[in-house]
Amino acid sequence: MHTRTVFFVSDGTGITAETFGNAILAQFEIVPRRVRLPFIDTVDKAHQAVRQINHTAELEGRKSIVFTTLVNMEVLKVIQEGCKGMLLDMFGTFVHPLEVELGIKSHHRVGRFSDISKSKEYHDRIEAINYSLAHDDGQSHKNLEEADVILVGVSRSGKTPTSLYLAMQHGLKAANYPLIPEDFERRQLPPALVPYKKKIFGLTISAERLSEIRSERRPDSRYASLPNCRHEVAEAEAMMRRASIRWLSSTTKSIEEIATTILQEIRPERLSY
């Protein structure tokens, strides 16, 4: 039995309510049960949500926490009036002061995702995902001039998830290339990348962490052994230094943090748009 349930109630996917609510909850030493109630876009569904929330609160003997991003006022009203939880109405709180500052009314329209097939931004995101997939792990040298960023690093330094994240969240075309023993012997970047040096960003990782990650895939292999990981990481870092490539260590960073840092370095204008 959990001590407390947190609900995320939205007319849309609930992603915004959940992202924001979780960030706030992370400020507290509690492990609540979390329940997302998406697509609550009619008065009927709102009544159902109220019943679920109140039933839970009764079972647990304490108020549920309810984060909402509802924009439909009729739906919100049902929740406000019926729900025996602590309501944290994220839109209501900020939309009104913004109306005053901007001097215009908000339109209370649900979802920025409607008519997605006609959105250029969405189209570009999907294109970027396709591009990044086709250019994963040095698979293709084609159309590198189209890349927004080219990640390099030893195998399992975090290039693939970072590339896909950059594509999915930021619509960037992100290619990635492994640095392999051949490159170290030649003491040079993969030749296909040389013309695009400005777009290259390196990922490195501590040898210890790399050995851990590789051991999950191929336990007791030379590939995963600490001495080999030490050698590869040292060679890759020396190469990036020689080539004057910007790089960072992924050892303790999430893909979100790596991606944000890369954006700052490679395309600071992508942080404003």
Added chain:
Amino acid sequence: MHTRTVFFVSDGTGITAETFGNAILAQFEIVPRRVRLPFIDTVDKAHQAVRQINHTAELEGRKSIVFTTLVNMEVLKVIQEGCKGMLLDMFGTFVHPLEVELGIKSHHRVGRFSDISKSKEYHDRIEAINYSLAHDDGQSHKNLEEADVILVGVSRSGKTPTSLYLAMQHGLKAANYPLIPEDFERRQLPPALVPYKKKIFGLTISAERLSEIRSERRPDSRYASLPNCRHEVAEAEAMMRRASIRWLSSTTKSIEEIATTILQEIRPERLSY
């Protein structure tokens, strides 16, 4: 010249501030310039941010809108006292009432991403991304018993981006298989999938939209032609109906909406965790 700039100021990546701020801004008919100021985690950087915000406000002759998710109180104080913008302090607004309700103090700690290499949840997300990549487009029949969901549909119905999104955002292992003319002739699902029918979810798409998408890749091909798209979509829908598979149309839906719907259908418990 933009009429108004919106800043997203955070001690961390700024993703939460941006997600939430953009959702609120979507309620207004304005096209502001957006600037993300991530990693503002020292008093010095806060002063720099204040200078940038105030300089912009002066140039534009009106207040900037500033969404913050700062948890470091010293940093927040610099922004609060120095910034000539309209401050929408998303954490401050909700954290205090929650402290009262929960009866505990928040710890004002930055970022849920620290020490990410030790987080099981993060590890599982990366595993899920690797799994989904290895099982993209029917590439592998191995370990299908590990899949959380198996997407099927005609080529370009949205399976790949949806699979990657499910992995990246929800840590789900999502395989995907194309339905191809051979399957239609045999009038059966790909044989490898039959044991896993409970995990299968279908994506369909309107023939018109499919033809548009395919034409971008292979203009004037039979593959992209409207009659062929009509035929494939009709066959795929008939097959999914015969096999009693749950499915939805991706025609006007974003990957976020598709993913949320799949979660509701296949693993409703994943909406609570």
